[in-house]
Amino acid sequence: MRPPEYLIDAIKKNNSFLILTHTTPDGDAFGSSIALKFLLEQFNKKAEIYAEYPIPVQYQFLPGSDSIKNIELLKVEDLVFSCNCAKENSLPFDILILVDCNNLSRISYKKEIIEKIKTFSGTKLIIDHHVESNLPDHNSLKWIDPQKAATGIMVFYLIKAFNGEITPQIATNLYTAIIVDTGNFQFENTTKEVLSIASELVSYGAKPSYIYQHSFESWSQNRFRLFIKMLNNIELFPPIAISFISKKDFDETLTQESDTERFVEFLRILKEVNITALFREIQEGFLKVSLRSKGDLDVSKIAEEFGGGGHKNAAGYRISASFEEARNKLIEKMKVYNMLK
Amino acid sequence: MRPPEYLIDAIKKNNSFLILTHTTPDGDAFGSSIALKFLLEQFNKKAEIYAEYPIPVQYQFLPGSDSIKNIELLKVEDLVFSCNCAKENSLPFDILILVDCNNLSRISYKKEIIEKIKTFSGTKLIIDHHVESNLPDHNSLKWIDPQKAATGIMVFYLIKAFNGEITPQIATNLYTAIIVDTGNFQFENTTKEVLSIASELVSYGAKPSYIYQHSFESWSQNRFRLFIKMLNNIELFPPIAISFISKKDFDETLTQESDTERFVEFLRILKEVNITALFREIQEGFLKVSLRSKGDLDVSKIAEEFGGGGHKNAAGYRISASFEEARNKLIEKMKVYNMLK
Numbered sequence: 236m237r238p239p240e241y242l243i244d245a246i247k248k249n250n251s252f253l254i255l256t257h258t259t260p261d262g263d264a265f266g267s268s269i270a271l272k273f274l275l276e277q278f279n280k281k282a283e284i285y286a287e288y289p290i291p292v293q294y295q296f297l298p299g300s301d302s303i304k305n306i307e308l309l310k311v312e313d314l315v316f317s318c319n320c321a322k323e324n325s326l327p328f329d330i331l332i333l334v335d336c337n338n339l340s341r342i343s344y345k346k347e348i349i350e351k352i353k354t355f356s357g358t359k360l361i362i363d364h365h366v367e368s369n370l371p372d373h374n375s376l377k378w379i380d381p382q383k384a385a386t387g388i389m390v391f392y393l394i395k396a397f398n399g400e401i402t403p404q405i406a407t408n409l410y411t412a413i414i415v416d417t418g419n420f421q422f423e424n425t426t427k428e429v430l431s432i433a434s435e436l437v438s439y440g441a442k443p444s445y446i447y448q449h450s451f452e453s454w455s456q457n458r459f460r461l462f463i464k465m466l467n468n469i470e471l472f473p474p475i476a477i478s479f480i481s482k483k484d485f486d487e488t489l490t491q492e493s494d495t496e497r498f499v500e501f502l503r504i505l506k507e508v509n510i511t512a513l514f515r516e517i518q519e520g521f522l523k524v525s526l527r528s529k530g531d532l533d534v535s536k537i538a539e540e541f542g543g544g545g546h547k548n549a550a551g552y553r554i555s556a557s558f559e560e561a562r563n564k565l566i567e568k569m570k571v572y573n574m575l576k
Numbered sequence: 577m578r579p580p581e582y583l584i585d586a587i588k589k590n591n592s593f594l595i596l597t598h599t600t601p602d603g604d605a606f607g608s609s610i611a612l613k614f615l616l617e618q619f620n621k622k623a624e625i626y627a628e629y630p631i632p633v634q635y636q637f638l639p640g641s642d643s644i645k646n647i648e649l650l651k652v653e654d655l656v657f658s659c660n661c662a663k664e665n666s667l668p669f670d671i672l673i674l675v676d677c678n679n680l681s682r683i684s685y686k687k688e689i690i691e692k693i694k695t696f697s698g699t700k701l702i703i704d705h706h707v708e709s710n711l712p713d714h715n716s717l718k719w720i721d722p723q724k725a726a727t728g729i730m731v732f733y734l735i736k737a738f739n740g741e742i743t744p745q746i747a748t749n750l751y752t753a754i755i756v757d758t759g760n761f762q763f764e765n766t767t768k769e770v771l772s773i774a775s776e777l778v779s780y781g782a783k784p785s786y787i788y789q790h791s792f793e794s795w796s797q798n799r800f801r802l803f804i805k806m807l808n809n810i811e812l813f814p815p816i817a818i819s820f821i822s823k824k825d826f827d828e829t830l831t832q833e834s835d836t837e838r839f840v841e842f843l844r845i846l847k848e849v850n851i852t853a854l855f856r857e858i859q860e861g862f863l864k865v866s867l868r869s870k871g872d873l874d875v876s877k878i879a880e881e882f883g884g885g886g887h888k889n890a891a892g893y894r895i896s897a898s899f900e901e902a903r904n905k906l907i908e909k910m911k912v913y914n915m916l917k
Contacts, residue, residue: 292847420761420774421792425784427775433761434771443766448870451762453847456812466804471797506633506794529789 242378252282253328257336262415264335266408267386269299274399285309296449298404330358335386337363384424387412403440410441458494473507479558482516499525525551583719593623594669598677603756605676607749608727610640615740626650637790639745671699676727678704725765728753744781751782799835814848823857840866866892
C-alpha cells in the first residue's frame, strides 16, 4: 500500500519536524516515532521527538530512544513556522507530526502543554491507526487507518514510499511497534500482512527474541511480586475474570501503574474467560479500569458508558469510587449489554 | 529448501503409513503428524497416527485430531509389511514414519509398546528437528534438521516438494506446530523463515488469534490454580529462578503433568533471570525437571549430565530424588558450568 500523496508531499516540502505521540507511550508510539525520525534524517531533514518522561525501562533498548526529549521542556517559542526566525541552539519546527495518536488532547496529561501545542502555527500531519476521535483542529493532513495493526506498519509503508533504507535500527523499532500492538502476534489484528512485514524486518536486522525479551521479559522482581498479588486477588466467574490491585499492593511492592502493563491480558489465558477486567487503585477512591475481551465481544461500549474508550477488544476508563462500588457498577453494565446473565 | 530425495522416493513408493510421535505430544508433534497424514491422503495413500491418549484439551481443536488413535491399541499384527497379509478391518502398514521424534524409546512410556514397535518389519522414516540421539535402529531413512524451529516447517517443505495443496486444515496444523515450538514467535529460533512461512500459512487459511487462543489460552481454572501455586513456590536468586510443583500441589488442584506446559517458560519474564528450572514431582521421590535459558547459555549440557537432553535453550531430565536433593545437585552442576557463582 502507498500512503496518501498529500502526506508524502508535505514531508518532502518541509525540513524541520516536531514529532509527538500519545500519553503513556507504548512500543508502537516509541517505535513508530523513532523510525520516522530516522527516515527524515536519511533525507537530511531535522526531527525531534518530545514525549513523556521517563522512558519506561522496557523501551530504553530501542535504538534512538536516547534522543527523545521530555515534552515538559518543549518551548513555546519553538512552536512557530521556521522561515527566518531560527535562533541559535533552538529548533523551530516547520511542521508537527502526531504519530500513533490523532487527538491533541491525548498528547499529555498537562493542560498547559496541550495549550502550548495548540499555538503551533505550521502544518499538522497525523499518522495513526486508532479510530478517529473528535479533533480540536480539523485542518490537519490525516492518514488514519484503523485497519492497520500498528502505526509501525504505516511507517513501514512510508519508508517504502520514500525508498528509504530500512536499517537494523529502524527494523528494530518497527518490529517492536508491531509486537507490542499485536501482543507478539496473538491478538485478532495479527494478519498475513503483519507476519510478512515482521519477516521482512528480520531480514533487515530485527532480532525477534532479543526484542521480545526487552519488550516483554523485562519484569523486575517487584513487578513480579505485584503480579502474584493480582493473581491472588482474582475473582473468577466465567465468562468474566476480575482482579484488583490496591494502593497498598503498589506500596508494598514499590511499584507503580506502569508496572501493570500486560497484567490484564494475562487473564485471557483462562479458557472459559472471555472478558477480563483489572481495577487499579491509583489513589484512594480513584481507580483506573482496563477491560479486555476475546472475539466479537465489544468492551469499548462498556468503557464509553463510564466516559472512557478504546478498541473492541481493549478498552478502559477511570472512576472515582471504591473497588466494591466500581466492580458492582461494571457488573451491572455488563448485564445491560448481555455479556453476563 | 527441498527434503532429501530418498525420503521423497520412500513416500512415493509406499501406500500405507503408520505415523508415530513422541511421548507427551505437543503442538508440533500433533500438528506435523496430522498435516503429514492429510498430505498422504491427498495422494490416495492410507495413513494412521497413533499417539498417547487422551489428546490434551488445547489440541483437540486441531482439524484431524479426532482421527488420532490411542497408541495402546496398536496391534502387533498390524506391524508387518503389508503385501498380501492384509486382513479385513485391520490396517497393516508398509512403512513407519517417526515425526518430531528420532528415537524409538521416546514414543511411549510403556516398554511393551516400544518392544512391539521394534517388531515392525517395514522401512522406517524419520522427520524431526531435534538433535539426533542414539538410535536403536540405524537403518532408518532420516531427515533430521536441528536448524529448523519446528518439525512443522519441515512438513511444510515436504508438502511443497510434493506440490500438495495447503488446505486451511493443513495450514492450521502447521501454524500450531510453529507457534508451539517458537513460544508464539518469542524464542531464539524465531527467524525470517519462520515468520514468512507463518504468513504464508495465514494466506492458506490459518487464523493466528484463533489458533493462539486454543493452543495457549485454554487453561482450566484448576491449571490456573496450579500456576499460582508454582509462583508462590518460586525461589529467585538471579540469574536463576527455580520452582517446584509437588505431588500434593497436583492432587489439590486435580491437575497432572500436562497441565504444566509453558509454566517454566513464564519465569523467563524476569529481566534478571537467564535460567529457569521447574521441578515437578510426578511420583513421590521421582521428579521431572525442565530447564530453560536465554541467549547463549546452553542448558542441554546440564540436562545431559543427568541423563536427559534437549536444545540449547530448552532441555530436561528425570531424576529419582527428593526436591531438595535434586535442587542442590542442579545448583552444583550449574556452578561447574559457570552459570552460577
